[in-house]
Amino acid sequence: MKRISVLGTLVLAGALTVAVAAQQPAPQPSVDNLTVEKVKDNLWVIRGGGGNTAVFATAKGVTVVDTKNPGWGQALLDKIKTITDKPITTVINTHTHYDHVSGNITMPSSVEIIAHENTARRMPLFSTVTGRGESENVFKANPGKGLAKRTFKDKLTIGTGADQINLYYFGPAHTGGDAFVEFPALHVLHAGDVFARKGVPLIDADNGGSGVQFASTIRKAIAGVKNVDTIINGHTPAQTTPAEMREFADFVTDFVAHVQAAKKAGKTAAEAIKTWTAPAKYKDYAAPDATQATAWAQVIMDETK
Numbered sequence: 306m307k308r309i310s311v312l313g314t315l316v317l318a319g320a321l322t323v324a325v326a327a328q329q330p331a332p333q334p335s336v337d338n339l340t341v342e343k344v345k346d347n348l349w350v351i352r353g354g355g356g357n358t359a360v361f362a363t364a365k366g367v368t369v370v371d372t373k374n375p376g377w378g379q380a381l382l383d384k385i386k387t388i389t390d391k392p393i394t395t396v397i398n399t400h401t402h403y404d405h406v407s408g409n410i411t412m413p414s415s416v417e418i419i420a421h422e423n424t425a426r427r428m429p430l431f432s433t434v435t436g437r438g439e440s441e442n443v444f445k446a447n448p449g450k451g452l453a454k455r456t457f458k459d460k461l462t463i464g465t466g467a468d469q470i471n472l473y474y475f476g477p478a479h480t481g482g483d484a485f486v487e488f489p490a491l492h493v494l495h496a497g498d499v500f501a502r503k504g505v506p507l508i509d510a511d512n513g514g515s516g517v518q519f520a521s522t523i524r525k526a527i528a529g530v531k532n533v534d535t536i537i538n539g540h541t542p543a544q545t546t547p548a549e550m551r552e553f554a555d556f557v558t559d560f561v562a563h564v565q566a567a568k569k570a571g572k573t574a575a576e577a578i579k580t581w582t583a584p585a586k587y588k589d590y591a592a593p594d595a596t597q598a599t600a601w602a603q604v605i606m607d608e609t610k
């Protein structure tokens with residue numbers, strides 16, 4: 306017993322040393338590091354390896370919303386095979402970030418890839434994310450592969466009846482090309498990273514995002530997409546509700562007002578973040594990383610005349 310425990314400790318210590326040496330504490334791409342959760346009939350969420358992926362099985366085939374981090378495409382394909390035998394026909398990208406698009410290059414060439422026109426334009430170009438810095442772009446290393454060929458401006462409907470999907474653009478927020486993806490027959494909306502999690506939002510001005518317009522974009526989505534009861538978020542560990550998205554819009558409004566008041570008082574973005582605490586009514590809201598949030602507060606200040 307003791308022998309096994311010592312051996313186990315040594316193996317664990319060795320694994321940790323390797324992980325630290327390679328500076329890769331994050332889980333490695335593997336089908337076992339992805340989890341599946343059924344949302345409704347014919348709709349699942351696959352978590353891990355980047356943003357939350359929606360998998361929607363239709364009569365004609367499978368539609369996948371977002372395709373995870375660089376290196377995770379094959380693991381995602383393998384995980385989808387554990388859900389359905391149907392072929393993947395369509396990929397939708399909610400926005401241009403590497404943790405939502407990189408698996409595109411692993412998809413069969415027959416798959417139609419759809420994104421907002423601004424996201425389709427940025428996908429081959431993006432190189433930085435505001436507050437996060439350098440960003441891996443798999444499309445530069447794989448020219449011509451995995452790019453969105455079908456685009457939309459304000460709204461696009463694909464399929465009919467039980468298989469219908471509506472894509473909407475309501476203005477800049479997290480980026481300048483955020484798509485909301487509605488599954489109307491199921492009353493489900495994938496909000497991508499416009500509502501990634503409960504906390505200070507990432508405002509990626511490098512890719513067209515806007516802090517000042519962020520909350521109104523969320524409210525346009527709430528008003529414009531009716532009969533939703535379940536929201537799939539960019540990164541949360543569980544689905545949220547429209548009421549929680551409404552509360553998030555209020556949170557963003559309060560955060561932006563705080564930063565704008567700080568600017569008016571002659572304070573810097575760093576000072577604005579230092580003096581920010583979420584009002585107590587926002588339960589379960591995470592405190593932001595100060596360095597990143599300072600960059601996002603700076604975006605708000607730059608947008609505020």
Ligand SMILES: [Zn+2]
Pocket residue numbers: 400402479498
């Ligand atoms: Zn993102």
